[in-house]
Amino acid sequence: MTSLSPSDKALVPFVSVDQMMKLIHHISVEEMMSGIADYIEADFKRWELFDKTPRVASHSEKGVIELMPTSDGDVYGFKYVNGHPSNTADGLQTVTAFGLLADVASGYPVLLSEMTMLTAMRTAATSALVARVLAPKNARVMAMIGNGSQSEFQSLAMKTIVGIEEIRLFDTDPKAIEKCAVNLQGQGLRVVKCASAEDAMEGAQIITTCTADKQYATILTDNMVGNGVHINAIGGDCPGKTELAPAILHRAEIFVEYPEQTRIEGEIQQLDPDHPVTEFWQVLTGQAAGRRDDKQITLFDSVGFAIEDFSALRYVRDRIADTGLFHPLDLLADPDDPRDLFGMLQRAKG
Amino acid sequence: MTSLSPSDKALVPFVSVDQMMKLIHHISVEEMMSGIADYIEADFKRWELFDKTPRVASHSEKGVIELMPTSDGDVYGFKYVNGHPSNTADGLQTVTAFGLLADVASGYPVLLSEMTMLTAMRTAATSALVARVLAPKNARVMAMIGNGSQSEFQSLAMKTIVGIEEIRLFDTDPKAIEKCAVNLQGQGLRVVKCASAEDAMEGAQIITTCTADKQYATILTDNMVGNGVHINAIGGDCPGKTELAPAILHRAEIFVEYPEQTRIEGEIQQLDPDHPVTEFWQVLTGQAAGRRDDKQITLFDSVGFAIEDFSALRYVRDRIADTGLFHPLDLLADPDDPRDLFGMLQRAKG
Numbered sequence: 001m002t003s004l005s006p007s008d009k010a011l012v013p014f015v016s017v018d019q020m021m022k023l024i025h026h027i028s029v030e031e032m033m034s035g036i037a038d039y040i041e042a043d044f045k046r047w048e049l050f051d052k053t054p055r056v057a058s059h060s061e062k063g064v065i066e067l068m069p070t071s072d073g074d075v076y077g078f079k080y081v082n083g084h085p086s087n088t089a090d091g092l093q094t095v096t097a098f099g100l101l102a103d104v105a106s107g108y109p110v111l112l113s114e115m116t117m118l119t120a121m122r123t124a125a126t127s128a129l130v131a132r133v134l135a136p137k138n139a140r141v142m143a144m145i146g147n148g149s150q151s152e153f154q155s156l157a158m159k160t161i162v163g164i165e166e167i168r169l170f171d172t173d174p175k176a177i178e179k180c181a182v183n184l185q186g187q188g189l190r191v192v193k194c195a196s197a198e199d200a201m202e203g204a205q206i207i208t209t210c211t212a213d214k215q216y217a218t219i220l221t222d223n224m225v226g227n228g229v230h231i232n233a234i235g236g237d238c239p240g241k242t243e244l245a246p247a248i249l250h251r252a253e254i255f256v257e258y259p260e261q262t263r264i265e266g267e268i269q270q271l272d273p274d275h276p277v278t279e280f281w282q283v284l285t286g287q288a289a290g291r292r293d294d295k296q297i298t299l300f301d302s303v304g305f306a307i308e309d310f311s312a313l314r315y316v317r318d319r320i321a322d323t324g325l326f327h328p329l330d331l332l333a334d335p336d337d338p339r340d341l342f343g344m345l346q347r348a349k350g
Numbered sequence: 351m352t353s354l355s356p357s358d359k360a361l362v363p364f365v366s367v368d369q370m371m372k373l374i375h376h377i378s379v380e381e382m383m384s385g386i387a388d389y390i391e392a393d394f395k396r397w398e399l400f401d402k403t404p405r406v407a408s409h410s411e412k413g414v415i416e417l418m419p420t421s422d423g424d425v426y427g428f429k430y431v432n433g434h435p436s437n438t439a440d441g442l443q444t445v446t447a448f449g450l451l452a453d454v455a456s457g458y459p460v461l462l463s464e465m466t467m468l469t470a471m472r473t474a475a476t477s478a479l480v481a482r483v484l485a486p487k488n489a490r491v492m493a494m495i496g497n498g499s500q501s502e503f504q505s506l507a508m509k510t511i512v513g514i515e516e517i518r519l520f521d522t523d524p525k526a527i528e529k530c531a532v533n534l535q536g537q538g539l540r541v542v543k544c545a546s547a548e549d550a551m552e553g554a555q556i557i558t559t560c561t562a563d564k565q566y567a568t569i570l571t572d573n574m575v576g577n578g579v580h581i582n583a584i585g586g587d588c589p590g591k592t593e594l595a596p597a598i599l600h601r602a603e604i605f606v607e608y609p610e611q612t613r614i615e616g617e618i619q620q621l622d623p624d625h626p627v628t629e630f631w632q633v634l635t636g637q638a639a640g641r642r643d644d645k646q647i648t649l650f651d652s653v654g655f656a657i658e659d660f661s662a663l664r665y666v667r668d669r670i671a672d673t674g675l676f677h678p679l680d681l682l683a684d685p686d687d688p689r690d691l692f693g694m695l696q697r698a699k700g
Contacts, residue, residue: 009442010367016680017360021698029695056406058421060454065426067417071408076415080428080450082457088688092359092456096682100430104410106442107432116683120691152692176689183692330366332446333466338438339526341470342502342533345379348371 010334013326015113015316023316023325024117030160032315033153037125037161039311047281049073050307054261062086070306076102077310079115094149095119101313111317112329115309120150122312123304124157127232130280131162131206134255134291134298135230139205140165145197145219146211146235147171147180154208154234155180159189162206166190170200198224208232209243222247230291231299233267244299246270252299253292255280257308266301277301360684363676365463365666373666373675374467380510382665383503387475387511389661397631399423400657404611412436420656426452427660429465444499445469451663461667462679465659470500472662473654474507477582480630481512481556484605484641484648485580489555490515495547495569496561496585497521497530504558504584505530509539512556516540520550548574558582559593572597580641581649583617594649596620602649603642605630607658616651627651 015023024032043050051071058065063084070077081097088094097115102108131139142164144151151169158164167189169177177193184191194200197219201207207229209219222245225231231252235243244267254277256262263273280300282288291298320326335344365373374382393400401421408415413434420427431447438444447465452458481489492514494501501519508514517539519527527543534541544550547569551557557579559569572595575581581602585593594617604627606612613623630650632638641648670676685694 014679017683018680018698021695024695025699051408053406056403056417056419058401058419058426058454060421060423062455063457065421065452065454065457067406067419067428069406069408069417071410071415073410076408078417078430080452080459082452084455084457087456090456091688092458093682093684093688093691096458096684098459098681102415102430102432104408104415105412105434106437106440107413107415107434108442108446109430109448114681114683117691117695148689149691179687179690179693183690183696329364330368331448331464332443333367333464334443334446337529338441338443339498340529340533341443341467341499343529345371345374345467346533348368349375 009108010330010332011328012109012112012331013320014329015111015320015326017114017117019325020114020117023319023323024121026323026325027319029156033121033125033128033157034160036122036312036315037129039315040122040126040308041129041284043307043311044281044284046072047307052258054264055306068306068309070310071104072310074104075314076104077306077313079306079309081115081119099309099313101317109331111313112331113313113316118312118316119309120153122308123150123234124153125161126308127154127208127234127300127302128157128161130255130300131158131230131232133283134300135162136205136228136291136294139163139230141168141204142166142206142208143168143170143200143204144180145170145200145207145209147176148210150210150234151180152183154210155184155189156187158206164206166192168192168194168200168202168204170194170197204229206230206232209235211235211243218245219243220248221245225297227295227297229297231297232302233299234302242267242270249299252297254278254299254301255283256301257303257305261305262301262303265303268301359458360680360682361678362459362462362681363670364679365461365670365676367464367467369675370464370467373669373673374471376673376675377669380506383471383475383478383507384510386472386662386665387479389665390472390476390658391479391634393657393661394631394634396422397657402608404614405656418656418659420660421454422660424454425664426454427656427663429656429659431465431469449659449663451667459681461663462681463663463666468662468666469659470503472658473500473584474503475511476658477504477558477584477650477652478507478511480605480650481508481580481582483633484650485512486555486578486641486644489513489580491518491554492516492556492558493518493520493550493554494530495520495550495557495559497526498560500560500584501530502533504560505534505539506537508556514556516542518542518544518550518552518554520544520547551575554579556580556582559585561585561593568595569593570598571595575647577645577647579647581647582652583649584652592617592620598647599649602647603628604649604651605633606651607653607655611655612651612653615653618651
């Protein structure tokens with residue numbers, strides 16, 4: 001019976017993990033990261049247009065589950081994401097995610113997508129976009145401290161968007177270093193396995209920290225960090241989880257996504273609530289200064305913000321139409337007469 | 351290649367609209383409403399255990415998109431729901447929804463479900479659960495004012511849970527009355543089509559209002575409502591959207607789900623912020639009184655709360671296992687080595 005088939009409006013395009021991976025390879029990892037970075041830059045430049053709210057977090061002893069909504073007035077988006085550092089020991093991902101876009105005018109969802117892969121892509125794209133603007137000119141070497149899920153994505157984004165040529169790996173677990181080094185083979189990067197964080201930072205203009213302990217940790221101490229570097233701190237992203245010694249924060253010019261959220265979740269939760277920070281979008285629009293000289297330490301205290309997910313989902317939506325890399329999902333009840341939900345239910349009987 | 355198939359952990363059971371309708375008929379509409387009411391009652395009795403937060407709303411000129419999260423410490427749930435009164439004119443549903451349950455310990459989603467149908471079921475189950483406790487004893491007649499999507503569900507829940515025998519229909523649109531009357535044929539109810547709201551309330555012990563205008567409307571005026579009735583006001587559920595004249599509110603004993611949310615969205619947004627209200631869960635646990643005498647007007651100022659969705663999703667999760675009425679959805683990236691997301695991506699390449 002055709003009347004029982006869902007209408008077009010009832011079907012929401014769904015991008016599965018398998019389809020996301022196919023989409024990434026169809027476009028290529030590096031081109032897709034550049035594309036997402038362009039979308040993020042475009043959305044950051046119209047920052048004031050967006051509905052912004054700190055993420056809605058549900059904390060437990062083991063981790064956190066968060067909803068990150070935003071809207072530009074025409075399109076609404078949100079991401080579901082968890083952060084469970086102890087998952088790794090159980091063979092699970094620390095972070096999994098999915099996201100949705102909806103039409104503001106009707107409230108109807110228009111895209112549902114896996115976002116575990118996509119979050120890694122957008123986090124790396126954001127880091128590299130920020131580093132392109134803030135890192136010392138001609139940065140060619142990056143220290144990658146913490147060689148987990150995000151490390152290869154970070155490395156490739158820094159290569160393609162910033163021009164990084166050498167990645168210096170360090171992790172407290174040698175197996176993670178080895179995994180990352182193997183994965184980065186043949187990707188056009190010089191990869192150096194290092195014995196310590198200090199060793200990894202040798203000659204690096206960019207220092208990326210991405211470790212996953214949910215506790216105050218000090219991955220970088222003050223005396224380890226010289227002048228003139230850009231620090232890309234992406235591991236601290238919830239209350240009680242930080243990676244940098246406070247003394248480094250005091251020496252650095254700090255750039256953030258959304259101060260209200262970063263003061264709760266970022267490295268700067270260690271500082272006074274009125275410690276000056278610069279909103280990165282204002283650097284893009286010319287309302288605030290970026291790096292001022294070669295000696296300065298710039299620090300991107302990254303926690304991940306809803307607009308970045310929104311940009312990434314917009315990118316995916318624009319790219320799936322001609323690839324067919326989605327399933328139509330029967331997510332919405334859409335009776336012929338919108339007031340006749342019960343009639344629709346009755347007609348589905350037997 | 352088996353290594354490319356998603357693992358069990360990566361697959362999230364998804365209940366489509368078609369499967370939800372099959373599940374409802376498999377169980378039967380009335381038995382499922384009773385079952386959901388039992389789950390809601392059980393969850394309301396352990397109210398203090400839940401993480402509660404007012405819904406996170408994104409308002410626009412045309413409507414609202416909301417996220418409604420909650421957690422009992424073991425299971426996390428949220429619902430996405432929109433409210434767009436003008437959608438009906440465009441042939442779309444005013445309200446569409448979907449929801450999710452996740453495991454708090456790992457953050458992994460364990461159920462994704464359509465919730466347009468399920469919300470109608472849980473809203474009716476909640477209304478009837480409350481009426482069973484608060485309405486005058488031996489209530490047999492209900493006025494159903496507003497005969498849209500929710501009206502048949504409300505009527506059947508009041509029949510099966512409260513023992514209502516006669517439904518008196520009124521809507522400003524005669525076609526809506528006719529639709530509702532036709533849908534309720536053969537459902538074991540005496541159905542009376544009425545020419546006015548006053549006519550509909552003739553002899554009714556329960557008055558249900560469910561209209562969808564996003565504006566201050568006065569569906570019931572003070573002189574229309576006699577003593578000794580129970581009013582089930584489910585249509586007012588966002589700022590600026592109410593159905594009852596303030597004078598009725600002043601004559602009634604008001605029961606709510608979650609005061610912090612109801613004061614923003616419910617009928618009581620018309621009253622002082624400290625106007626006394628009773629939390630319905632406290633009536634269930636014996637901490638607060640329900641109806642005190644036959645003359646009293648009891649009013650359930652219902653806006654819909656996250657715990658009701660949580661209960662409904664729990665019910666669905668418990669009932670789909672043996673019916674197979676779900677699709678396994680490839681929503682989560684779950685690499686063999688949880689730190690090797692990039693390796694999983696690389697192995698998916700051509």
